[in-house]
Amino acid sequence: MSCFTEEHDLLRETCRSFAEKELKPFAQKHDEDESFNHNAFKKMGPLGVLGITIPESFGGGGSDAVGATIVMEEFGRCCASSALSYLAHSILCVNNIYVNGSEEQKRIYLPKLCSGESVGGMAMTEPAHGSDMIFMETRAEKRGDRYFLTGTKTFITNGAQGDLFVVYARTGDAGAKGISAFIVEKGFKGFSVGKKLEKLGMRGSPTTELVFNGCEVPAGNLLGKLNNGTAQMMKTLDIERTTIAGISLGIARAAVETMLWYGEERRQFERPILDFQFVQKLLADAEMEYQAASSLVYNVADRLSKGERVTKDVAAAKLFAAESATRAGNSAIQVLGGYGYTREYPAERLLRDAKLMEIGAGTNEIMRHIIVRELRKNAS
Ligand SMILES: Cc1cc2nc3c(=O)[nH]c(=O)nc-3n(C[C@H](O)[C@H](O)[C@H](O)COP(=O)(O)OP(=O)(O)OC[C@H]3O[C@@H](n4cnc5c(N)ncnc54)[C@H](O)[C@@H]3O)c2cc1C
Known part of the structure; x- marks a missing residue:
């Protein structure tokens, strides 16, 4: 490229x-x-x-x-x-x-x-607020030279093994303009790691709740400006979504390689199953979608690196890469037949892992919403 x-x-x-x-x-x-x-x-x-x-x-x-x-x-x-x-x-x-x-x-x-x-890790999502994180309820109150954080975050990647987290909490009025970010170390008084979540996929990446019980954070650990957390989060969201789409590309690539390898090795009716056109379609489509997703994702990554505003196209790239990875993981199971359905081969893990790409860092529905919102904004 x-x-x-x-x-x-x-x-x-x-x-x-x-x-x-x-x-x-x-x-x-x-x-x-x-x-x-x-x-x-x-x-x-x-x-x-x-x-x-x-x-x-x-x-x-x-x-x-x-x-x-x-x-x-x-x-x-x-x-x-x-x-x-x-x-x-x-x-x-x-x-x-x-x-x-x-x-x-x-x-x-x-x-x-x-x-x-x-x-490190980042804690934004709460039990009652995911896509609508601007309604978050975790509060940070300033007393003297400290903020006291109270609330629970959930689905936090690296929650179990993290030493410090960027944590978003409410410091002002309801809505987007009353949120601030803090750097919270695991040793701060009032911080604890909550329940570990058992997951379908991404199981080698522990996910936990984080509990803040009047957690004492020095005022110097306010990250950025007071009540500017949402704007700060928006500033880094494009690179977060672009790079997570890179994981989707990796999963899709692994699915293509698995299908290619197994399709040559596995023989039925005295020939490699890759000789059968229905099997070829599964591999060809996964490769086609990988190529298309790769072009989209690296295009937005390049434009981001050049300082362009690419919010709509990042959403499109993340969405397409995630759905392609899920389809590729599903096809890999199909090409491997019964073996694909077992834990002896990686195909089923690829599908389980790929599904998270449709949820984390903004769901597919939210990506579609952003695409249409930006299109309408540009048209008016
Ligand atoms: C493995 C894993 C790791 C994660 N890591 C982190 C992390 O490190 N830090 C962190 O802060 N969060 C993390 N998350 C949270 C993740 O970002 C949220 O799960 C995601 O934003 C969706 O929020 P939710 O789960 O509350 O779903 P909800 O927002 O409750 O959505 C439920 C359904 O409703 C749909 N929906 C919601 N609102 C709309 C709308 N306006 N229009 C159309 N459809 C809508 C959604 O698309 C979805 O299908 C992680 C999640 C998982 C599963």
């Missing part, structure tokens, strides 16, 4: 061989026992990808949205769960602190996050 530089190609090569060695062989185990691949995460520090979008002076990788999407695709191809945890850390937390944080906050938090000493 024309947006790929030599650095991007090298990054892809490096991440591919890392993921083949450190993620793929362990993906099934972590899926089975719902555990996090700590080993691989620690090794991502020296690899230079834990702060992929931020400058090297903070320990980051100094790359752009295209580079970050490449890492997501390569990690997602070998273990989508690890890619999701990596995304929560490197984009939802690290990139957010870099974009919205003060110099002091960056100096204190970013080097540890980039080296892998600290694991």
